[in-house]
Amino acid sequence: MRITCLGTCSGTEPMPGRHHVSIAVEEAGGVYWFDAGECCSHTAHNLGIDLLATRAIIISHTHIDHIGGLPNLIWTIRKLEGRTTDSARRIAGRTVPLLIPDLRTWEAAVGLIADPVAWGVGLDFHLTARTYQDGVILDDGVLRVTAQHNLHLGDPGPDQPWRSFSFRIESAGRAMVFSGDVKDIRDFAPLISPCDVLFMETGHHRVEDVCRYLADHETEFGRLVFIHHGRAILADPEGEAAKARAILGDRVTIADDGMPFEL
Numbered sequence: 001m002r003i004t005c006l007g008t009c010s011g012t013e014p015m016p017g018r019h020h021v022s023i024a025v026e027e028a029g030g031v032y033w034f035d036a037g038e039c040c041s042h043t044a045h046n047l048g049i050d051l052l053a054t055r056a057i058i059i060s061h062t063h064i065d066h067i068g069g070l071p072n073l074i075w076t077i078r079k080l081e082g083r084t085t086d087s088a089r090r091i092a093g094r095t096v097p098l099l100i101p102d103l104r105t106w107e108a109a110v111g112l113i114a115d116p117v118a119w120g121v122g123l124d125f126h127l128t129a130r131t132y133q134d135g136v137i138l139d140d141g142v143l144r145v146t147a148q149h150n151l152h153l154g155d156p157g158p159d160q161p162w163r164s165f166s167f168r169i170e171s172a173g174r175a176m177v178f179s180g181d182v183k184d185i186r187d188f189a190p191l192i193s194p195c196d197v198l199f200m201e202t203g204h205h206r207v208e209d210v211c212r213y214l215a216d217h218e219t220e221f222g223r224l225v226f227i228h229h230g231r232a233i234l235a236d237p238e239g240e241a242a243k244a245r246a247i248l249g250d251r252v253t254i255a256d257d258g259m260p261f262e263l
């Protein structure tokens with residue numbers, strides 16, 4: 001599994017060198033997207049990630065810092081499909097699931113890229129958008145993704161669907177966990193232990209609190225990668241890294257845009 005942090009910023013105003021959250025997972029010739037913050041397709045393409053190998057797009061929740069790049073991602077795949085001369089790379093005829101907690105957001109995104117007169121969205125591939133709830137939401141023989149709702153958007157109440165999720169992503173005996181946005185690390189603690197790498201947001205948390213929780217609960221994980229950076233990391237990444245490493249040692253990384261990880 002090759003994991004690339006395409007964007008590492010939380011939903012702040014624009015920050016130098018950082019864009020909003022998106023992670024690309026490459027495995028067995030396929031590309032899987034986890035969140036689609038601004039510029040994700042631009043960043044991925046220029047890093048050499050093959051957008052035509054897209055197998056699934058999974059959105060944790062529909063805040064703009066997690067979906068702002070979604071219409072552009074679809075549009076860019078379509079553009080690249082039209083440009084490729086390599087028939088083996090074409091995405092035409094494939095079905096790509098888009099897993100998103102709120103279909104209204106997807107319908108709005110389609111409205112941005114559709115040409116209602118000429119050809120609709122004009123896709124050569126089948127994009128099937130659907131909501132999901134807790135449990136295994138994707139298992140295509142390459143990647144297995146388990147979703148766990150969290151309290152970032154609160155409790156929706158009886159008979160209402162959960163709208164914000166964390167993920168456990170497994171392939172070939174390895175596991176990564178992506179927090180999404182969470183109210184508390186306890187929201188998704190059952191997904192974490194054991195895993196090879198935990199991608200944890202800090203837009204709503206202090207790094208020392210996260211590290212202390214993981215240390216105190218003897219959580220089994222290989223690496224901890226901070227993403228979705230809040231203002232403390234944005235202001236002083238080295239100082240925040242030092243706080244984290246004082247608790248967990250050199251297993252902690254503060255990710256930058258474009259940073260890859262091999263599992």
Ligand SMILES: [Zn+2]
Nearest residue numbers: 010011065181
């Ligand atoms: Zn966010």
